[in-house]
Amino acid sequence: MAATMHDVARVAGVSVKTVSNVINDYPYVRATTRERVLLAIAELEYRPNLSARGLRSGKTGVIGLAIPELRQNYFAELADAVIRAAERRNVAVLVDQTGATREGEMAVLSGDRLRLTDGLLFSPEQLGQEDVGLLQVPFPLVLLGERIFGGPTDHVTMHNVGSARAATEHLIEIGRRRIAVIGAHPTHPDDIRSANLRVRGYREALDAAGIPYDPALVRVAAPWHRENGAAAMRDLLADGFEFDAVFTFNDTLGLGALRTLGQAGIRVPEDVAVIGLDNIDEARFSVPSMSSVDPGRDQIAEVAVDLLIERINEKGDPAPPRQILADYRVAARESTGFVDPVPALATAVSPSVLADQGPA
Amino acid sequence: MAATMHDVARVAGVSVKTVSNVINDYPYVRATTRERVLLAIAELEYRPNLSARGLRSGKTGVIGLAIPELRQNYFAELADAVIRAAERRNVAVLVDQTGATREGEMAVLSGDRLRLTDGLLFSPEQLGQEDVGLLQVPFPLVLLGERIFGGPTDHVTMHNVGSARAATEHLIEIGRRRIAVIGAHPTHPDDIRSANLRVRGYREALDAAGIPYDPALVRVAAPWHRENGAAAMRDLLADGFEFDAVFTFNDTLGLGALRTLGQAGIRVPEDVAVIGLDNIDEARFSVPSMSSVDPGRDQIAEVAVDLLIERINEKGDPAPPRQILADYRVAARESTGFVDPVPALATAVSPSVLADQGPA
DNA sequence: GTGAAAGCGCTAACAG
DNA sequence: CTGTTAGCGCTTTCAC
Numbered sequence: 001m002a003a004t005m006h007d008v009a010r011v012a013g014v015s016v017k018t019v020s021n022v023i024n025d026y027p028y029v030r031a032t033t034r035e036r037v038l039l040a041i042a043e044l045e046y047r048p049n050l051s052a053r054g055l056r057s058g059k060t061g062v063i064g065l066a067i068p069e070l071r072q073n074y075f076a077e078l079a080d081a082v083i084r085a086a087e088r089r090n091v092a093v094l095v096d097q098t099g100a101t102r103e104g105e106m107a108v109l110s111g112d113r114l115r116l117t118d119g120l121l122f123s124p125e126q127l128g129q130e131d132v133g134l135l136q137v138p139f140p141l142v143l144l145g146e147r148i149f150g151g152p153t154d155h156v157t158m159h160n161v162g163s164a165r166a167a168t169e170h171l172i173e174i175g176r177r178r179i180a181v182i183g184a185h186p187t188h189p190d191d192i193r194s195a196n197l198r199v200r201g202y203r204e205a206l207d208a209a210g211i212p213y214d215p216a217l218v219r220v221a222a223p224w225h226r227e228n229g230a231a232a233m234r235d236l237l238a239d240g241f242e243f244d245a246v247f248t249f250n251d252t253l254g255l256g257a258l259r260t261l262g263q264a265g266i267r268v269p270e271d272v273a274v275i276g277l278d279n280i281d282e283a284r285f286s287v288p289s290m291s292s293v294d295p296g297r298d299q300i301a302e303v304a305v306d307l308l309i310e311r312i313n314e315k316g317d318p319a320p321p322r323q324i325l326a327d328y329r330v331a332a333r334e335s336t337g338f339v340d341p342v343p344a345l346a347t348a349v350s351p352s353v354l355a356d357q358g359p360a
Numbered sequence: 361m362a363a364t365m366h367d368v369a370r371v372a373g374v375s376v377k378t379v380s381n382v383i384n385d386y387p388y389v390r391a392t393t394r395e396r397v398l399l400a401i402a403e404l405e406y407r408p409n410l411s412a413r414g415l416r417s418g419k420t421g422v423i424g425l426a427i428p429e430l431r432q433n434y435f436a437e438l439a440d441a442v443i444r445a446a447e448r449r450n451v452a453v454l455v456d457q458t459g460a461t462r463e464g465e466m467a468v469l470s471g472d473r474l475r476l477t478d479g480l481l482f483s484p485e486q487l488g489q490e491d492v493g494l495l496q497v498p499f500p501l502v503l504l505g506e507r508i509f510g511g512p513t514d515h516v517t518m519h520n521v522g523s524a525r526a527a528t529e530h531l532i533e534i535g536r537r538r539i540a541v542i543g544a545h546p547t548h549p550d551d552i553r554s555a556n557l558r559v560r561g562y563r564e565a566l567d568a569a570g571i572p573y574d575p576a577l578v579r580v581a582a583p584w585h586r587e588n589g590a591a592a593m594r595d596l597l598a599d600g601f602e603f604d605a606v607f608t609f610n611d612t613l614g615l616g617a618l619r620t621l622g623q624a625g626i627r628v629p630e631d632v633a634v635i636g637l638d639n640i641d642e643a644r645f646s647v648p649s650m651s652s653v654d655p656g657r658d659q660i661a662e663v664a665v666d667l668l669i670e671r672i673n674e675k676g677d678p679a680p681p682r683q684i685l686a687d688y689r690v691a692a693r694e695s696t697g698f699v700d701p702v703p704a705l706a707t708a709v710s711p712s713v714l715a716d717q718g719p720a
Numbered sequence: 721g722t723g724a725a726a727g728c729g730c731t732a733a734c735a736g
Numbered sequence: 737c738t739g740t741t742a743g744c745g746c747t748t749t750c751a752c
Contacts, residue, residue, distance in 0.1 A: 002498070004745055015723045020747060028721055045498075050476045051420060052745035054411035055728050062454065062476060069440060071641055076436035080429060083457050092475045094422065094454045097443050115452040116410045116422060116476050138362070138405070226645045255645060262647045281431055285586050285615065287622045287647065364729055375739045380731060388737055412729035415744050 003044035012040035023048060054116065062092045063308055064117040066108040068100035068125040073252065073280045075123070078144075081301030082121060089309060100223075102126040109134050109141075118312045121304050124148065128193060140311035142304050146194030149323075154311065156304040156324045158295035160194050163328040164201025167247045167275045167293045170330045172209045174337055176245035176273055179206070180217040182232040182257055183224055183249025195222075198249050198277070217243055221253055229256025237264055244272060245336075251276035251283045251292050258286055258335070274335040288334035296326030363404035372400035383408060414476065422452045423668055424477040426468040428460035428485040433612070433640045435483070438504075441661030442481060449669060462486040469494050469501075478672045481664050484508065488553060500671035502664050506554030509683075514671065516664040516684045518655035520554045523688040524561025527607045527635045527653045530690045532569045534697055536605035536633055539566070540577040542592040542617060543584055543609025555582075558609050558637070577603055581613055589616025597624055604632060605696075611636035611643045611652050618646055618695070634695040648694035656686030 009016045014037060021029050022037040029037075040046070054060040065082050067075040083093045094117055098104030105127050107113050114120065119140030124147045127134065135141060135151040143155040171179050181202055185195035199218065206213055219236060221228040229248055233256070236243065248254035254276030261268055268274055268288055276283060279294035303324050311318070332338035365383075369376045374397060381389050382397040389397075400406070414420040425442050427435040443453045454477055458464030465487050467473050474480065479500030484507045487494065495501065495511040503515040531539050541562055545555035559578065566573055579596060581588040589608055593616070596603065608614035614636030621628055628634055628648055636643060639654035663684050671678070692698035 006745080016746080017724080017748085018722060021722085024747085030721065033721080047471060047474075049415070049745050051411050051414035052728090053747075054476070055409070055415050055730085056745080056747045058728080060411060060476060070430065070436045070443070071440045073433070073436070076430045076433070076439075079436075079455070080431045080457065083430070083455060087457075092454050092456070092473075094452050095439070095443060096452070097440065097447075111407060113452075114407075116414070116420060259645060259647050282642065285619065287619050366729080376730080377732085377740080378738060381738080384731085390737065393737085409729050412744090413731075415746085416729080416731045418744080 002049075003046040004049070005046070007044055008037065008040045008046050011044060012037045059118050059312065060116045061090070062094055062117045063305070063312075064094050064096055064108075064114060064120040066096040066098055066105075066120060066122045068098055068123070070095070070097060073282055074250070074278050077280060078123070078297055078301065081298050082305060085298075085301045085305040089305060091305070091309065098125070100125045106134065109137055111137065111139060114139065119308045121308060140308055140314075142308045142311070144300065144304060146197065152321055154307045154322050154324075156300050156307065157326070158297075158300065159325045159328050160197035161201040161204065162325075163277055163293040163295050164198035164247070164249075165205045166201075166328060166330050167277055168202045168205035169208075170275055170291065170293075170332065170336060171245040171247060171273055172205060172211070174269075174273060177211055178214075178217065178243040179211075179245045179247060180219065180236055180243040181247050181249070182219045182229055182236075183221045183253050184218050185222050186220050195249060202247060221249075224250045224253050226252050226256035226259070229253030230260045231256075233257040233260035237266075241266075246272060246274050248274070248276050251278040251280045251290065254290055254292070254335075255282065255286055258288075258290060262287070268335050269337045273337065275330075279331050283331075284333070286335075291333045291336040291338065292331050293328055294331050295328050299326045362409075363406040364409070365406070367404055368397065368400045368406050371404060372397045419478050419672065420476045421450070422454055422477045423665070423672075424454050424456055424468075424474060424480040426456040426458055426465070426480060426482045428458055428483070430455070430457060433642055434610070434638050437640060438483070438657055438661065441658045442665060445658075445661045445665040449665060451665070451669065458485070460485045466494065469497055471497065471499060474499065479668045481668060500668055500674075502668040502671070504660065504664060506557065512681055514664075514667045514682050514684075516660050516667065517686070518657075518660065519685040519688050520557035521561040521564065522685075523637055523653040523655050524558035524607070524609075525565045526561075526688060526690050527637055528562045528565035529569075530635055530651065530653075530692065530696060531605040531607060531633055532565060532571070534629075534633060537571055538574075538577065538603040539571075539605045539607060540579065540596055540603040541607050541609070542579045542589055542596075543581045543613050544578050545582050546580050555609060562607060581609075584610045584613050586612050586616035586619070589613030590620045591616075593617040593620035597626075601626075606632060606634050608634070608636050611638040611640045611650065614650050614652070614695075615642065615646055618648075618650060622647070628695050629697045633697065635690075639691050643691070644693065646695075651693045651696040651698065652691050653688055654691050655688050659686045 005016045005019050008019045019037055022034050070076050079095055086093045096108055096113055098108055105124050121142050123144040128147050132148050132151045135153050141153045143151055143153050146157055146160055184199055203213055219232045221232040246257055248257055254274055258274060261272060266272055276290055276292040279292040283290040283292045365376045365379050368379045379397055382394050425439060430436050439455055446453045456468055456473055458468055465484050481502050483504035488507050492508050492511045495513050501513045503511060503513050506517055506520055544559055563573055579592045581592040606617055608617055614634055621632060626632055636650055636652040639652040643650040643652045
């Protein structure tokens with residue numbers, strides 16, 4: 001049987017209260033007493049029972065992270081960043097996969113799958129703006145991603161319009177004019193999900209450069225998987241190959257498009273420049289290496305964990321929901337004619353806080 | 361304040377024991393009573409407090425998974441499989457990253473980072489055979505990977521020798537004779553870690569086919585990252601290019617090697633056939649797609665979770681440690697001259713061209 | 721500075 | 737079949 005606090009107290013010749021004080025860094029403990037207690041702890045290899053602590057304090061020190069699937073690179077890297085951020089704050093992370101299904105995402109919000117967690121970071125992939133009401137849950141929740149805006153919870157997300165505009169501007173800067181896009185969704189024009197936000201950023205860049213918008217260059221691809229990037233590129237080529245650059249709405253689509261271009265014998269970046277968005281690790285290792293926009297994933301993880309912990313510890317009336325947009329930057333690589341930079345490092349954290357709740 | 365069992369009992373007009381019985385599917389509860397309790401639970405939106413349950417029962421229903429880094433594809437896919445397997449058994453998974461450091465791995469074993477978990481799945485990357493003693497820990501532990509063998513705990517691992525032999529045999533079957541290897545480690549010949557096991561499988565296949573072993577074709581690369589696969593391939597080419605196939609000890613090395621071959625203008629598979637090991641998702645999407653040996657990751661996850669749960673629930677003297685080897689199979693793709701199996705895709709591409717989105 | 725004692729919400733004897 | 741009750745190990749008033 002593992003040692004309990006009472007055992008420690010007995011061995012150290014003090015009361016359990018004193019042991020508790022030592023463990024919880026209560027300042028008013030005489031140094032010699034503290035020493036004796038620590039000795040007893042070491043001797044007995046005592047470890048606090050976290051279930052008991054959780055029961056007593058109402059907090060477990062664990063947060064949940066609900067994502068579609070770890071095998072999608074983007075989410076693996078997000079989970080990595082979240083776990084690191086949480087660890088720095090002495091919090092553990094329980095990872096839940098929704099399987100990218102609507103039922104999975106609803107189950108997470110119902111709280112049935114919440115296990116021993118104080119709150120949840122949630123990155124939906126199926127739920128959309130029309131489900132915003134489901135975010136009204138009886139536990140601390142921080143929303144990630146670009147599926148829903150203006151909900152009742154804190155929300156940390158990349159800057160969709162800005163990073164799409166940056167990607168497009170990068171292609172324009174290297175002299176491209178016929179810039180295709182892969183990853184649009186066939187949705188209502190006023191829908192604010194990320195595909196449309198990225199189309200908006202793309203058009204803003206075109207407008208600013210005085211380049212006319214050609215709907216024939218904007219291709220649908222959903223979901224944003226490699227197969228669909230490859231297929232969309234095949235379509236683009238079949239339709240007459242009248243473009244000199246492609247902006248794919250994520251890196252996975254871009255890697256698929258690169259594959260098709262390679263098979264078709266089209267040179268990248270000479271004939272077609274390619275840029276993605278997400279800056280997943282893999283983009284550095286394709287042939288050619290792929291330029292991308294880094295949407296500030298590490299920063300998103302840091303901020304999201306901070307906000308969630310803040311909400312968990314919040315007392316009294318909850319503060320109004322906040323939306324945080326991460327900083328972004330272009331990572332230029334071979335696919336847009338740059339030599340690979342030294343590996344990118346974590347950027348400083350200076351999130352832009354949006355006053356209103358409008359979409360990014 | 362959230363509802364407790366007592367609230368439910370009061371509303372349903374029964375005792376807490378009955379509520380507990382209903383929740384825990386105790387069979388001997390009258391149907392009408394059960395109905396009344398379920399109604400009260402729904403009405404109050406009651407959720408059991410898992411800290412209390414954990415304290416009482418000594419089990420939390422959570423297991424830990426300690427891996428080097430989620431951003432390594434292999435581990436993301438492993439974690440994915442583990443979480444799925446655990447979910448089927450109604451267990452949650454807390455993911456811990458050791459950062460591929462010795463300190464991180466030791467910290468995990470010390471139990472200091474164990475939080476609310478009933479046991480641990482541990483995949484070391486730094487600890488080696490000499491650290492086998494550290495695996496003697498006071499909590500249920502199941503070892504994964506190929507760093508340590510013969511330890512005091514259950515161990516689930518791929519079949520290193522067998523899958524390396526299968527990879528080599530595959531190359532021999534398509535007519536290759538000068539088969540290089542990338543990924544050997546500069547260790548003692550009697551060391552049993554996976555690099556050596558894979559060299560052994562390679563040699564077994566050569567011997568069986570009557571092909572002489574040429575040490576000049578066996579290249580060191582460590583760690584098994586893309587950069588090192590690319591570098592080893594550059595070395596091989598620089599040394600005279602006297603090989604017609606390469607077996608890389610994991611897929612990541614293989615993708616690096618592919619990159620070098622592509623840059624050097626060497627045709628795959630015509631000039632050089634390539635096969636990896638791990639069968640990560642990414643292997644299906646390189647150019648050309650890369651053959652690999654599937655080491656049975658899903659099976660490893662299933663079995664590992666089963667063994668761990670079994671150990672957690674074990675009473676009395678522990679059974680002796682077991683070692684389980686997973687089944688493996690070759691996934692033949694373009695890099696060894698096979699056409700890809702049709703990729704499973706879920707495309708929603710009716711209008712390939714997006715309708716105009718209105719003014720920007 | 722430290723001790724005594726209550727009780728967090730649940731499960732599992734045990735009694736009926 | 738169902739109710740009563742005693743803790744699980746910890747934190748936290750409240751005394752001293």
